Amino acid sequence: MKLTKAIISTLVTLLLIWALQTKHGDLPPLGKLLNPATGFWQNAESKNITANSSVKLKGLYGKIVIKYDENRIPHVFAENDHDLYFAQGYVTAADRLWQMDIQTRSASGRLSEIVGPKALELDRYHRRMGMVYGAENTLAECMKDPQVKEALEAYTAGVNAYIHNLPAKHYPLEFKLLDYAPEDFKPINCALVLKLMSETLAGGSDDFAMTNTLKLFGPKITNELFPDRAFKEEPVIPKGTKWNFKALPLPPASKGFIADMTDTIKTKPPVEGIGSNNWVVAGSRSANGYPILANDPHLDLSYPSIWYQIQLTAPGVNVYGVSIPGTPTVIIGYNQKIGWGVTNVDADVLDWYQVNFKDLSKNEYWYDGRWVPVKKRIEAIKIRGQATVYDTVLYTRQGPVVYQNASLKPSKLGAARIVPVGDALRWIAHDPSLEFKTFYLLNRGKNYDDYREALKYFSAPAQNFIFASVDKDIAITPNGKFPLKYRDQGKFILDGSDPADEWQGWIPPEQNPTVKNPAQGYLSSANQPSTDETYPYYINWRFASYQRAKRIDDRLGAMHKATADSLRALQNDNYSIFAQDILPTMIDGVDETKLDEKQKSVYRQIKNWNREYTAYNAGPTIFENWWANLYKAIWADDFAVKGALDVQLKWPSNYRTVQLLVTQQQSRWYDDTRTMGVETRDYLIQKTFEATVDSLYKHYGSPGKSWQWGVVKGSHISHLGKVEGLGSGEFDADGSGGVVNALSETHGPSWRMIVQFGPTVQGYGVFPGGESGNPGSFFYDNMFRTWKNGELNPLLFLQNPADQQKHITSTLTINNK
């Protein structure tokens, strides 16, 4: 009896320890996580900051001094390039190690190693899209350039120096929650981060949906509903700008080929207004006679923050701005002489090619009149707690066949929706590239010529690079490696056997659209079409609508004696050009006498709305719902999936719909083909308004706070790993995807920057969150409120380590060991 008791008690104790030491499903090992000696309590940072610290590390050529300011932004002073990027790697790892780890794991399809089989399809997707293949090609190119090679290797060494000196108790919190350890950083991780940007900004495609649409409606209607030029445009390069180069001839179009396919995943109406803004005013429009530059890239906001602010100083360079954790150099920023910013171009640099395999073994495919062998690449995907999965990916001369048969394509993975089964992917992100060189040179740039030289090296994702200099030059260049295509090449799925359907070389980089010092005295971009129709090359058939660009240009055109604060106000502008373009037609279409009292009151409210997307206003809530209902009433009968015909279609854009409503009282598109009667425009407007009022009452009760835009929108910033409690929670805020202040539910300005040139340059900036990626740090989200209120922090641009000591809270010195 005594023995039994002893044995049971001992076993229970051992079992308890085992249970507390082991991860159960998504539940972290509680003993490891909660114990105060090595668990999460160790990640609680003290409010008392050590003023001076030093460390000795191997492999340095000189001494590094890092000054941390009151926002914990590091200002790095090094004696050479190597030490500079070593230090950047070191300080970035100190603040963002888990973010760097998880992002590169995700890009390279290695999440399953950490979280188990639930990430397998996502990993497989990333592998099969050729993310690692592309990163390998880019890295090989980078290693040929001595400056870029040094930067990548030094950065990597800096990250690893931090990891190797990091005791387990100080692992970032997320490593403890997910129960794994950091691994050595490699130069290819830098390239993977870049591929992740290409995936986000140049990884979309509607070729598949467009091809289905073409098959269903035929070419006449497809061209009518999906024109190459939008109803209203305001191109990046001002209309009428002359092209002073002799253009290459466009390649001839191939004989059209429409792939035969169907798909089972339902599509959604288009989401517009995801993008970015940048602009610059010339000295002629500014108060001090020097240019002012502004940029706010819009991304899926997250904690830890997407960007990491840093100042990098070494002989030949002194630059301030934001970097991306996992890559060296400053990506958006300024130095004493120049400033630059970026928005996405959305060039068509991702195309699909129908592959004709010889037989079911899929070892050969038809190309240019003969059978050509496929190349095979084997991807080994390790899975936590399970055997490794080996996945064979077929590569044709165009690229990977992402899903060679329908059973491979995951039905639940949203990202895979755009992939046509059986087709090969031609994607700019697979090509060797040297984007880091662009940033290396811009960081050191002194003038307009340096800017033009730097841009030559940039491949993808293509960006509208805006520029200003202390020499009072302003410029903008939609820039990247653009394939030379016949008009509309890649609007639909292409023929993988026809050489005429391949990319026929490149637009010469110096012939990318560009403009310098225009008479109007300002330049801007907001993801809209790059040029007017006179540009001799084809970049894409669809871009973001002109609405943000139009508002920015309207305001810049009226601006005189501009200051940094006038541009800050413009970054926070909530006025909707889209509402201005369509709301009058909608309001006129309603017959007020037919409305009941509730409807009348809502009608008066929307009629009086000032078209500002402010948080306290109910106008945007009414308008957004009404528009969505009207849009659906027009197109759903034709574009919603019909019965057995289960096809993914492209829906007409918002502005194509505006064109229809504004210019045509009668059209076949207004008629609901599912009903006996013939519907008209005004009938749809009236009915959708009434339905909107009903549904608003149903969802939000009587008009009041619950109808306010800020509440309805429910903006929030999630943790990168979607851990509940580590994000911002919901907050009321102005803005929407379609206005300049492009804060939607989850996307928004991920960095706001304004640079005022003058005898001394002064920058202002803020991002949502903070410099530290540690949820236990005071600097995890300390800048959130400033950002949410639309304010900016003056940026501290030090000239030497002893400069402006009153803003410095701590100093880290790194010496060679």
Add this chain to the structure above:
Amino acid sequence: MLFFIILIAGLIASFVLPWWVVAIISFLAALLIAKSSAHAFWSAFAAIFIVWVAMALFKSVPNNHILATRMAHVFPLGGHWLILLLITGIIGGLVAGMAAMSAHLIRRAAGKQ
């Protein structure tokens, strides 16, 4: 006595050894000097409860409990960090207490008492 031995040894060992070292310390100490199962369990429980709570507070107080509050949302405890602190103490105490009690029961089964 048992309480103080475990308290001091547990505190020191926690800085260098894995968290479950508290089980080994409690086991060894109780094997030598525990008077009864209850004495073994509660001495070790109280000692390690106090050690863990004190160590957690040592980190959390200068942090204004920012992290503990966030973690009390992760878990979800409504953001009440004190509950998380208690759970921390109880887990440590339970492991130590069980180990100590097992030690005493083994000793008794071996007929040493």
